[in-house]
Amino acid sequence: MLQLGVAEPMRECEYSQISTRSSTPMETPYKKRTPKKRKWQAFPGRNKFYCNGRIMMARQTGVFYLTLVLILITSGLFFTFDCPFLSVQLTPAIPVIGGVLFVFVLGTLFRTSFSDPGVLPRATPDEAADLERQIDVANGSSSGYRPPPRTKEVVINGQTVKLKYCFTCKIFRPPRASHCSLCDNCVERFDHHCPWVGNCVGKRNYRFFYMFILSLSFLTIFIFAFVITHVILRSHRQGFLNALKDTPASVLEVVVCFFSVWSIVGLSGFHTYLISSNQTTNEDIKGSWSSKRGKDNYNPYSHGNIFTNCCAALCGPLPPSLIDRRGFVQSDTPQPTPPTNGITMYGSTQSQSHMAAATPLMQSEPVILTDEASLPGRTSLGGPCSGALPLGGQPTPPTSTPNLSCDNGMLPTRNDHSEAHHHFLTPEEAPSPPGMLPCGSPLGHSHTIQGFYNPASQDSLHEDSVRGLVKLSSV
Amino acid sequence: MATEFHNLQELRQSPSLATKVFIQRDYSEGTVCRFQIKFPSELGSRIERTLFEDTVKTLNTYYAEAEKVGGQSYMEGCLACATAYFIFFCMETRYEKVLKKISGYIQEQNEKIYAPRGLLLTDPVERGMRVIEVSVFEDRGSSGSSPSSNVSSGISQR
Numbered sequence: 001m002l003q004l005g006v007a008e009p010m011r012e013c014e015y016s017q018i019s020t021r022s023s024t025p026m027e028t029p030y031k032k033r034t035p036k037k038r039k040w041q042a043f044p045g046r047n048k049f050y051c052n053g054r055i056m057m058a059r060q061t062g063v064f065y066l067t068l069v070l071i072l073i074t075s076g077l078f079f080t081f082d083c084p085f086l087s088v089q090l091t092p093a094i095p096v097i098g099g100v101l102f103v104f105v106l107g108t109l110f111r112t113s114f115s116d117p118g119v120l121p122r123a124t125p126d127e128a129a130d131l132e133r134q135i136d137v138a139n140g141s142s143s144g145y146r147p148p149p150r151t152k153e154v155v156i157n158g159q160t161v162k163l164k165y166c167f168t169c170k171i172f173r174p175p176r177a178s179h180c181s182l183c184d185n186c187v188e189r190f191d192h193h194c195p196w197v198g199n200c201v202g203k204r205n206y207r208f209f210y211m212f213i214l215s216l217s218f219l220t221i222f223i224f225a226f227v228i229t230h231v232i233l234r235s236h237r238q239g240f241l242n243a244l245k246d247t248p249a250s251v252l253e254v255v256v257c258f259f260s261v262w263s264i265v266g267l268s269g270f271h272t273y274l275i276s277s278n279q280t281t282n283e284d285i286k287g288s289w290s291s292k293r294g295k296d297n298y299n300p301y302s303h304g305n306i307f308t309n310c311c312a313a314l315c316g317p318l319p320p321s322l323i324d325r326r327g328f329v330q331s332d333t334p335q336p337t338p339p340t341n342g343i344t345m346y347g348s349t350q351s352q353s354h355m356a357a358a359t360p361l362m363q364s365e366p367v368i369l370t371d372e373a374s375l376p377g378r379t380s381l382g383g384p385c386s387g388a389l390p391l392g393g394q395p396t397p398p399t400s401t402p403n404l405s406c407d408n409g410m411l412p413t414r415n416d417h418s419e420a421h422h423h424f425l426t427p428e429e430a431p432s433p434p435g436m437l438p439c440g441s442p443l444g445h446s447h448t449i450q451g452f453y454n455p456a457s458q459d460s461l462h463e464d465s466v467r468g469l470v471k472l473s474s475v
Numbered sequence: 476m477a478t479e480f481h482n483l484q485e486l487r488q489s490p491s492l493a494t495k496v497f498i499q500r501d502y503s504e505g506t507v508c509r510f511q512i513k514f515p516s517e518l519g520s521r522i523e524r525t526l527f528e529d530t531v532k533t534l535n536t537y538y539a540e541a542e543k544v545g546g547q548s549y550m551e552g553c554l555a556c557a558t559a560y561f562i563f564f565c566m567e568t569r570y571e572k573v574l575k576k577i578s579g580y581i582q583e584q585n586e587k588i589y590a591p592r593g594l595l596l597t598d599p600v601e602r603g604m605r606v607i608e609v610s611v612f613e614d615r616g617s618s619g620s621s622p623s624s625n626v627s628s629g630i631s632q633r
């Protein structure tokens with residue numbers, strides 16, 4: 001699918017201009033008719049698609065299946081072994097409420113995992129070339145050496161925000177967007193990459209993610225409470241040990257729920273804080289809007305009060321997917337297809353954009369691969385995360401940290417720093433991020449990295465630094 | 476300003492693209508979808524400033540309507556949450572409805588205003604909502620230059 005004819009010259013030097021010559025009508029060599037392909041089949045990111053493009057997930061989905069299995073088994077055992085007793089002894093409302101919660105949890109889990117998180121499509125070659133020209137004019141540089149990092153400053157509601165240029169996607173990232181190196185996509189309002197749901201969490205699926213962890217908290221607490229109740233009621237009749245012998249499944253449920261409650265409830269609390277202050281996990285970890293950064297530093301996206309922030313995040317409009325997974329890739333002939341609104345003319349740009357987007361990936365692939373070798377958080381992370389991964393959570397104190405680290409799986413050095421970083425925060429504490437106060441070290445860390453910045457390795461630093469969560473470069 | 480192209484159909488049948496102009500996003504009000512109203516100099520000779528700026532302003536109004544956090548979006552959000560988001564399988568969201576309106580508006584603008592001037596607007600949704608792409612076609616009256624040299628001459632003019 002990739003046409004290497006255009007890519008070859010690009011291997012010779014580190015950086016070169018984007019050629020748009022091949023996007024003109026006369027020069028396409030691709031005359032023969034190829035069968036129509038759907039856009040998901042030519043998608044340049046590292047995602048997996050199912051059901052002919054309807055379902056979109058990250059490449060590694062093993063942990064998602066673990067999540068699913070844990071939920072299904074625990075709930076299944078509850079409905080099979082505990083509910084009959086409880087519905088007779090107490091009330092039939094218990095299985096009903098449990099059922100509703102269970103359906104809600106699964107529904108939101110699937111929505112989070114299967115939907116597009118807000119991936120930004122990569123720039124077409126014409127767009128990329130136009131940007132290059134503008135940047136060259138601004139820098140006065142010529143091709144042939146790696147250009148300095150590209151940033152653009154905008155003032156948003158009185159706060160200066162730097163927009164960074166993404167070398168992979170060839171766009172200036174909108175504010176709050178970030179590039180997920182696991183999925184190799186820029187994602188709007190990027191929160192984090194969550195292995196537990198097997199997808200990035202971004203603008204389009206953040207509310208589903210939040211409702212998932214919230215409802216899962218309720219479900220976990222619900223099951224935990226009623227399994228304990230069940231065992232206690234049985235114990236009154238026949239003694240504790242006999243009760244356990246009669247309902248061995250309850251023991252497993254209690255164990256799973258006990259370990260899950262800490263991490264999931266903690267994570268819900270953390271995200272409640274984030275929603276009420278209108279921040280992303282990314283911004284919170286970096287302390288982007290912390291008053292520690294400066295007296296005048298404030299969050300320009302916050303609506304000012306908790307209620308509006310919550311409503312906007314959870315009940316705001318849901319933007320549609322920008323990547324049109326199930327559309328057909330335009331054929332490479334320049335002849336226009338029947339008009340819709342004049343947008344279908346430049347079919348050659350479709351596959352060209354994939355070529356143009358793919359080539360920097362080829363250049364930087366060795367970097368990605370070597371970094372990815374150390375990525376899987378389960379083995380390379382020390383501290384709280386490695387233990388927490390196999391189950392829903394270990395008996396750590398009620399912080400969200402284990403899941404933070406685990407959700408991102410790639411904070412090799414930050415675990416120690418972020419351990420004390422986040423506490424179980426209630427919405428009342430929302431406007432100021434108290435988690436910042438005890439913890440000077442993450443900021444110190446990022447400042448150190450800033451000092452190391454080297455333009456020549458920006459691309460590899462870029463790939464390293466956007467491991468789903470933290471951009472250490474702080475360029 | 477010559478009006479060589481009589482309608483959109485003619486324009487599409489003989490694509491002799493000179494260059495493309497990109498109108499970037501305006502982030503001064505946050506992450507809401509808004510495009511810069513700055514009139515690009517490359518279009519100076521092709522279309523009146525006011526016409527172009529009106530188009531962009533109308534598009535901005537449409538996007539603001541789509542992204543408005545208000546009564547209707549709350550209703551939609553709460554209803555969707557109450558049904559565990561299954562309702563999204565059956566229902567078109569307000570944003571999608573507005574995007575369809577925008578498509579129709581761009582089509583209409585292309586037919587009435589831009590095609591007669593040798594220009595073509597691309598719906599921003601096709602470009603990831605990053606830019607409004609304005610394709611500038613060469614004047615049919617100009618002699619003999621091939622499209623590839625037109626593109627390069629278009630580039631060198633910058």
